[in-house]
Amino acid sequence: xxxxxxxxxxxxxxxxxxxxxxxxxxxxxDQLNARIVLEAHEANPFLEDFYKDPERFAFxxxxxxxxxxxxxxxxxxxxxxxxxxMVADYLFAKDRIFARLNLSEKEVGLYEQLxxxxxxxxxxxxxxxxxxxxxxxxLRNIRLRNRYxxxxxxxxxxxxxxxxYQQFFMNYRETxxxxxxxxxxxxxxxxxxxxxxxxxxxxxxxGTMYYSH
Numbered sequence: 001x002x003x004x005x006x007x008x009x010x011x012x013x014x015x016x017x018x019x020x021x022x023x024x025x026x027x028x029x030d031q032l033n034a035r036i037v038l039e040a041h042e043a044n045p046f047l048e049d050f051y052k053d054p055e056r057f058a059f060x061x062x063x064x065x066x067x068x069x070x071x072x073x074x075x076x077x078x079x080x081x082x083x084x085x086m087v088a089d090y091l092f093a094k095d096r097i098f099a100r101l102n103l104s105e106k107e108v109g110l111y112e113q114l115x116x117x118x119x120x121x122x123x124x125x126x127x128x129x130x131x132x133x134x135x136x137x138x139l140r141n142i143r144l145r146n147r148y149x150x151x152x153x154x155x156x157x158x159x160x161x162x163x164x165y166q167q168f169f170m171n172y173r174e175t176x177x178x179x180x181x182x183x184x185x186x187x188x189x190x191x192x193x194x195x196x197x198x199x200x201x202x203x204x205x206x207g208t209m210y211y212s213h
Contacts, residue, residue: 001031002201004085004202007126010123010127011028011125011128012087012088012125012127012129013088014090015130015133016165018133018158019132019138020141020182027188028087029085029087032087038088039089043068044061051150062095062107063114066095070122076088077123091128092122093174097161097164101160101164124174124175125175127175127205128172128178130180133182173208176207178208180197180212181210185197
């Protein structure tokens with residue numbers, strides 16, 4: 001079982017689409033007997049249309065994600081008294097990555113007004129884990145999980161997401177951050193990879209840390 005430092009109660013796992021963040025979040029939640037918070041991608045009625053016609057449906061898709069994430073995040077302070085930890089598979093602040101990548105300049109201006117109002121009420125995690133992975137590995141994982149609404153994704157779009165995530169987290173300073181080079185790791189099927197990570201997570205966290213195996 002995983003034992004986190006005393007000052008880490010709320011843990012977030014992040015990464016580009018296909019990085020394995022939800023799988024790792026589920027594993028960590030099980031290890032900690034923690035409340036798990038998962039992003040509901042399928043609940044966005046514009047997502048499939050966005051992947052088919054990004055320019056037309058980007059703004060509707062982005063606003064729907066922003067609102068649903070905000071509503072979900074506002075429920076997080078209502079902690080279950082029987083669960084001391086919480087694990088989420090997304091960071092609210094990363095919403096900006098998609099907004100700046102997909103929206104027009106005017107749309108970003110309106111989006112930023114809404115985001116600024118909302119983010120002041122959002123609790124920050126005690127630790128963010130960012131799973132780095134190569135574009136080739138991301139594309140392979142996306143194909144393997146075979147979600148129907150992801151099949152129209154182009155390699156160029158995944159590359160642009162990869163670049164945007166890298167820039168965002170290289171400059172992220174809001175909370176302690178653990179950056180994991182996960183291209184060659186498999187926390188689901190390789191017990192050794194998971195055990196090594198769990199052991200590493202038991203150490204104190206400060207600032208930005210890096211992990212590779």
